[in-house]
Amino acid sequence: MDRFLRLGAYLLHPLLMPTLGTILYFVFTPRYVEMDLMRAKLFAVAIVTLLIPIITFFLLKNLGVINSIHLETTKERKIPLMIQCVLLLLIIKLVFDAYDSPELYYFFVGILFSAIAALLMVILKVKVSLHQIGIAGITMFLIVLSIHFKINVLPWISAFFFFNGWVASSRLHTKSHSYLELIIGFFIGLIPQLIVVNFWL
Template sequence: MINHILRAISFIFHPVLMPLLGVIFYFSKTPRFIPVPIVKAKLFSVSILTIALPILLFYLLKTIKKIDSFYLETTQERIIPLILNSAIIILVLNRVLTYNEIPELYYFFVGVLCSTITCLILAFLKFKASIHMIAAAGFFMFAVAIGIHFKININGTIALMCIILGAIASSRLHLKAHSSIELIIGFFIGLIPQLILLNYWL
């Protein structure tokens, strides 16, 4: 039973969902008026580029045997997906969430790009940082920054995210997907770029 629950946690809080969650969180908290059609267009575009497209690319890579499984169990398997994901994020920055429109989300995705590239470099160096922790920590830091930026109370969100981070870490350890050091390094790879980029928009 516990095994199924922990597997479900890894699936529910999959890294591919975190960028979209960041966009949804921003639009749900911002006091700025943004026309509903624009919000829907941004959400649709981000959904296609950061969820649908990566899933299709994963299936393609598995079909042509560039990866053995969707869990990317080895550092070698991570290289091509991380390169493709970096290209997708650059596309989002250039076409969907440009600096002139929504600087907060622009820098959020710049942080995501920095974290992805760092993870890619570590994959080349044969170190498997936890992508789950990278994604969750990046979203966590962005949510905290949004609360500070707009001066809103998000204590509930912060408490929930702390629980989720702990659940993700426990899940990855229980499933033997990562060691403790890989989870800790992943956490800081996700958090630090977002923290540094606060200087540009907070």
């Protein structure tokens, strides 16, 4: 059980959520998207939201700015979150268009608002769960996609609610977060996605 709970934090890491959300969109959208364009968009998202943050992590670790990948203190989280906000802005400006891909465009706008909210919490010395923010945001996005495209993805939505519980249990098991930090993280991830729905649903 210990290994199972710890595995949830790695498989559902917040850095993976933007790429996973993009994949889910391309899987479920009824719109025709050229395979080359789909690959290019996925590749761009993976590089900007996954590869660059990993490289940045090793750079910051070598500089002594952060001590571990877990970012255990609010001080360690400040610079990575600032960098994440800039990278998300790049995605919004250069990768997705509000007219051609409104669903993904506003999905990333929602992620940006969540990252800014997490940064504000860090400034206020509150260490919210980034894992919970990520999985809650993508769960809300999936629910809205099912409504928008009028498709039945209830098994997937159920799976993601399970993933929310898995992540929360994992963070509690490792004593990484308190109940309050997980609850705040859940709503920071969910509410921005709910707000931006008004612009594309």
